Amino acid sequence: MRIRIALSAAVTALGLLFLLPSVAHAHGDTLKVVVTGQRAGHVTTEITWENDGDAVDEAVSATVNAVSVDGTRTLGPWVLVRDPAAAPAGWTTAEVLPPGSWKVSVDVGFPALGHGELEVGVPVVDPAPGTAGGTGTTGAPAPVASAPAPAPTTASGAQSASAQSAMPPSSPAPAPTASSAAEGDAVWWTTAGVAVTALAGAGVGLLLRRRRLRRRLG
Template sequence: MRTRPLVVALALAGAAVLPAAVPVAAHGDTVHLDVSGQRNGRVSTIATWEDDHDPVTGEFTGTLAATATDGRTVGPWRLVAVPGEPGTYTTREILPAGHWRVSVDCAFPSPGHGEGELDVEAAVIGDSPLSGATGATTGAPAPIPAPAPTAPPTVPTAPTAADSAARARSAARDTPSDTTPDAATWAAIGTAVAAVVLVATGFWLRRR
């Protein structure tokens, strides 16, 4: 009699757990990783379940590493989810320009691995699948505006013969003539005339 309540409790617990376990079993136990491309040096990786190809969402732990044809290596970098694109992951770091062989690995919720080759051009500042912003190309300095043209300095020119003659004529007009009597000359003339008049008057009076 005591075993019947225990069996009923186990049955109810199994019935509650079974619906949640069925979807997990349908996904399978392997994650498929596909290197789908790159945007502005950030590699895009699509993670799906191996059995039903549903996107892998929720908690995810994955990394990316890459090797260039010239021997450069980067990573491992952490894969982060791209907002609004379920099952798509990228990195916050940017691959430099070059030809790269990329490998991605997943540790949780299930193991997975993927590889691909990409050609990456110079990155653009602010152009990121994580933000959606665009900016200017790195390594290309902003154009420097050309300086405004300045007027050439004025160079004095040598006076010509005509200019010299004109200046001479102007100076002659402005300078008083030496033949023009000034105030002293007129005073002397007046004094002489007055003397003559006095002498003539005195002579006339004597004759009277």
């Protein structure tokens, strides 16, 4: 059983070896590689059979190299992958060229030999209008009216106001009454009477002294 499987595989391989030359002979011996430019930095190419212009159905083994125009930078080697936007003959790169001018070369080794090159310019992509630093701007917000600030009050003013509110209202001085007036009159008359009595006593004493002197002298 194993021998039969091995023989079948060998026969199939030999058949493919005979078919490949016939396929290559039908399309030709070389590939036509045209570098069409770039799309968003991805190198784009078209690969066809040079003999009949048919698209390549097989997988393509190719390398892509890029050199800056001034020769200071090199990129690659990259591989080509199918370009769904340009099928069936379109091929592109998964990698992206940075902005600048590049000399791009593509070398194909399978299923046949092919070469293509082109100077490709990748422009600098400006940010979309209305964006700054990668974030959209919708304009400055409308100003919000702020409530007026209360008038400042000093600590001393607040303390004086609180002290005034805490103090009881002052009452007016009481008016003089009739009893107090009468008492003042009585005191005045008493003082006057004492003074009159004193004067009278002094006069009487003076008269008595004069009489005694007259008696002694007479």
